[in-house]
Amino acid sequence: MSRCPTGALFALSIVLLAGCATPVDRPPATLPAAAQAAAWQAPRPPADLPSDPGAARPAGWPLFDDPLLNRLVEAAQAGSPNLAAAQARIARARAGLAGSEAQGLPQVEANASAQRSRSLPASGGSAAGAGGFGFGGVSNSRQIGLQSSWEIDLFGGVAASVRAAAARLRHAEAGWHAARVALAAEVGTAYISLRACEAQLVQTEADARSREATARLSEQSARAGFTAPADAALARAGAAQAASAVRAQQAQCDTLVKGLVELSDWTEPALRRELAEGAGRLPQTPGLGPLPLPAELLGQRPDVDAARAAVEAAAADADLTRRDEKPRLSLGGSIGRSVTRGGGFDAEGGVWSLGPLTLSLPLFDGGRRRAASAGAEAAYDEALAQLQGTLRQALREVETALVALDASAAREPALQAAAEGFEAARRATEARQRGGLASLLDLETARRNALQARGALIEVQRERASAWITLYRSLGGGWRPGEAPRAAARAGTPD
Template identity: 50%
Template sequence: MGADHESLTHPDASPRRHPRQRHEGRSLRVMAVAALAALVGCALNPPRADAPALAAPAQWQAPLPHDGSLTDLTRWWDQFNDPLLTQLIVAAQDASPTLAAAASRIAQARAGRTAAGAALLPALDANASAVRGRQDFATPLGTLASANAQASWELDLFGGRRAARDAAQARLDSAQAGWHEARVSLAADVATAYLGLRACEAQLLQTQADAASRGETARLTELSAKAGFQSPANEALSRASAAQARAQLSAQRAQCDIDVKALVALTAIAEPSLRAQLAANAATLPQPAQIGVSAVPAEVLSQRPDLYAAAREVVAASADVAGSQAQRLPRVSLAGSIGPAHFDAGGTSGNGTLWSLGPIAVSLPLFDGGARAANVDAARARYDEAAAVYRAKLRTALREVEEALVQLQSTASRNDDARTAAQGFNDSYRATEARFRGGLASLFELEDARRSAVQAQSALIELQRERVAAWIALYRALGGGWRAGTTTLSLQ
């Protein structure tokens, strides 16, 4: 510790070194640190810390849908013919614990990024002290009071702390992309649940009509049997058919109730209120706008927030490797303090400034039982794991887009045939029913025609559900219109 000797004099002050000696001592320390940096600077060879390239194929193998554009995805839900769907998605986002957890991870990552950046800067603390006593037998009783600011700084000669900062930044980017992915997934889940409910309601109407028709057939058959115009076997068959239809109707109602409760859980809307809102467009399947898909897979996959998040995790793992390598190299730190002091002893007192610069400390790892080397190996293993996860997510993304495209192509190609079949079987059933009432067709013929008509109509409703679900799956597979660097996102 040095002191301003013009303003503070201590009885036992030690002899001061000549200014030239102090200057030479500082020069030697600085030269030693510089030489040490030159000797070991080349020992640190951090891996590249950029995102891996998208190893995507040159083109899609499935046919691409026509019309639409990728920019429509950012407000895609507004392009449905059902405003209630948008309201349900907004409610689900407000109530989602998954989104809340994703937002919390962003806050944690942001705090980690701040802490890692602060580690590169000097630390400054203030402290005050007061001491009363005797230093030795010759010194009178005295009091020394001081207050000073203490600074410390570890010089990041080999980039370890910069690597930690870069890793923290990459993890913050990953957490932000994860939040966007959660929003896209939640919107798709709500839309899929809503679609399932509307398809269930459409099937319920079909089942109700079928049950009413079978019940009427059973009533007429019973009257005919009592009059002797129908056999007991036909009467039993009609009763069985009507009972089967009622059972199917009860099962379909239960399924629709389950779908409503699933939406209640997703949106946190009270069930009576939700049912009142759902009543407006009951049994009407929402129809989305079409989505255009770029023919170049790499352009499409660059919109996936989960792929971006995985890529940033690779970057963070690469920086962790550099940080763990730096821990094996010397560490240089610098400290200092300055502050006012007051001394009072045996009638002698003084005021002045106490200051110190140093020590410049160099810590050189010599032996740790292989701990630091093991940390480097572990960091490299985590890097390999992150790279493997990224490659797996890339393959999954390619599969999801291809599957959605195949489903769209399949449902489009089946649509006309399914409508033709439904219309044809319905016409056949109506004709057979008229013949049955005229006594020209048997009950077996009527039930067979009815069964075929019901199955064809149910298949058409299911095909319509599959097609809308394929559009929703494509929306999710394309990342919901997200772009890297987006900080806020409109309703997805």
Template identity: 50%
Template sequence: MSLSPRALALLVSAAGVLAGCASPGALRPDLPAAAPVRWHAPLPHAGDPAAIAGWWARFDDPLLARLVDAAQAASPTLAAAQARLAEARAARTAAGARLLPTLDASASLSRGRAELGTPIANTAVAGLQAGWELDLFGGAQAGRAAAGARLAAAEAGWHDARVVVAAETAQAYVALRACEALRQQAELDATSRDATARLTQEAARVGFQAPATAALADASAAQARAQAVAQAAQCQGVVKSLVALTALDEAALAGQLAERTARLPAPAALAVDSVPAQALGQRPDLAMAGWAVEAAAAEVQAARADRWPRITLAGSVSRARVDFDGGRLEGNLWTLGPLAVSLPVFDAGTRAAQVDAASARYDEALAAWRGSLRQAVREVETALVQLDSTASRAADAQRALDGFEASLRATEARHLGGLASLFELEDARRSAAAARSQWIALQQERLSAWVTLYRALGGGWTADGPPPAPRPVAAAS
């Protein structure tokens, strides 16, 4: 169960196109800049928070979906992502405003004598002043494109935070149910060993068992009780983790958890043999990295445009009135201009350094995107391998559990009849307990692999058909 060779070849090809279309050399002033070819596959949950929680409704445990909802509502990580999204939205608005003229209103009132020989006068002026920087070299447009890409990255980051919180909550819930199953097993084992110890001590008291055998039975019972207490404490620790994730009252949460104690949730009718390579484009973190590359490419263009002349146009219109002894003057005033041109002549290399810095940030974003792509492939491959491994081991684990438990029942019957020693009974009990623990751990491992695959594919996936083909995105110019 892995990505097919053709799928992996597609990934490598995409990375190669990215390297060719957006190489560091393409950022030099004498060559045109180009944004990378990115995948724009829709998110599997279509960016809908309800769909993210709805994926967990496929499991046969409704409490899991409710806990995911609660965790997302209380997560400080999501709150921080929401704040970054609001900041990016405001930055895009500000960047877009640079392309439009500005208009300011002003009003003034003064009294005095402007020149010798003139009367004292009261002067009142109210008007509007307009200004506009002509974006002839595309600097403002590139800034707006960069801000738009940063906003898209922030949106993808918000979705990624939701998926991460959901996966973390699901992993904790699965761990709790597995811990409860192990705790029940430990409690049953401790009860059984206590009964054996009591019977052995009675037999030793009347001379049918040696004192050493009674001591062994008592030690075994004490060991089982200690293990049961330790397992219960571990489960309490996992409950504390769920309380921290969901911000629910611990007593209320414990009441909800008690309904399905020690029952691991099971996914309903979920089967994945392979994952198309394009499905990786659904990951919000990959989308975020891709938008960061686009933003960095646009920022390079903005830095280059800053090395060219700036052209601004200003104008004003106002109404003025002057009152003085013996008369009044009133009328409209207006100006058109100046049309100003600012040409960089000498800045000690500041603007060139800013272009170099923007190019370096582009290289950094590009490297991060490539690294995220490789990490995504590894995570999906690992999850599929884990699913395949747990499916392959399930039959043998079940057979081993059935066999060891049957052996334990037979040994217990023989021990009661005096045909088996306590040593044989303890050995059979240890084997059965180990097989039961391995079975529970296998179920937990399989569920964890499902959660890992959910996270690796960006919050679920669509198995009805292949995602849409990737489309190239041209750089802002």
């Protein structure tokens, strides 16, 4: 009867114990109550569609049929330091995943050595000892071989490390998408604000020209004795106030231009040439297509996916720290060829070894491993809480964007009517003032009302366009799970 070697029994126990290397079961994150609703509580936006659905737009940017805005978004995405840093984080996470996967494979190294040595002869100065076997002289030895080591994943530590690295890679990829969407929204908002500022500037300049003409005529009339000096002073004050408003509005527009220069990395003269063609014209209202249900939204936002990946990474880290409390098993070995010649002794042949098979058992570490495990579990709880917060914030952002979009759309017709009415009143008052039937104070009041009404109309148009951008961002910017980040091509700077 043959006896089973002790090493075979030990190897069998390794295989059986390896079956215990399964992740720790943890309860999944629960959806917020608002995500389980059958519909959004805020009014849905109108089913507007872009005027040209096939128009070329940057990836993930379906808004506005404005070629210049689309080019600015492309330029910002191509040259953004934040996106470049996000790409670097993806590359680092991918390298970390490759390193974690390599931990579960045997590690093999090639080594070679050579040695030349001289030894003393046997006692008595003779080169030959008893039996004629010599030991003195110079000897040469060479050895070449392969040496391997393998840490057996006895309790799933390597598998947990791979899961954590894979989750961190997904987190980095989702972070890149979130940064891209945020950048597109930032460029769009800055562009909309600039166009609204230009529209306000056009109105302010027109008002300043009208007031300057009135002041000039009032001065002439006062010198001729037909107008009271107080009215002429009022006209001069109104003209000066309007000129100051023009300079303030121009400074605001210049500041917004410089913000776009920073975002797009275009030169300011080139950007101003591009902006000159459509100055004061806000892009048309876009459409985003069907609005997803609350529960569907959570699968369309990269920040939500990044938070989920953070939870998965924290869970894998917690599993990894638990494995550190378990025994570790490693196996080594080598194979090679050795040649030794000299001193009357020649030897050549293959050499190999299997082992050592090392089992290390943690006995006492002062509670370090247990503390690390407790800290990892606390980190998992923190990541889970942050995921809950991200889910709730995502739902709130959509509801808020829908409210802002509905409010601006409802206010625009009333403000349009108010602007038309105050403009008609201004023209009538101006005609009456020229005929001597209205005072200069009446004309100044009519002008102020008309200017404020036009400004309010432009502002609500800006708010509506900005609300579309906010809704686009809160819906995830067209991102889908599993979408691989793409490096944006460098957009050309205009001549």
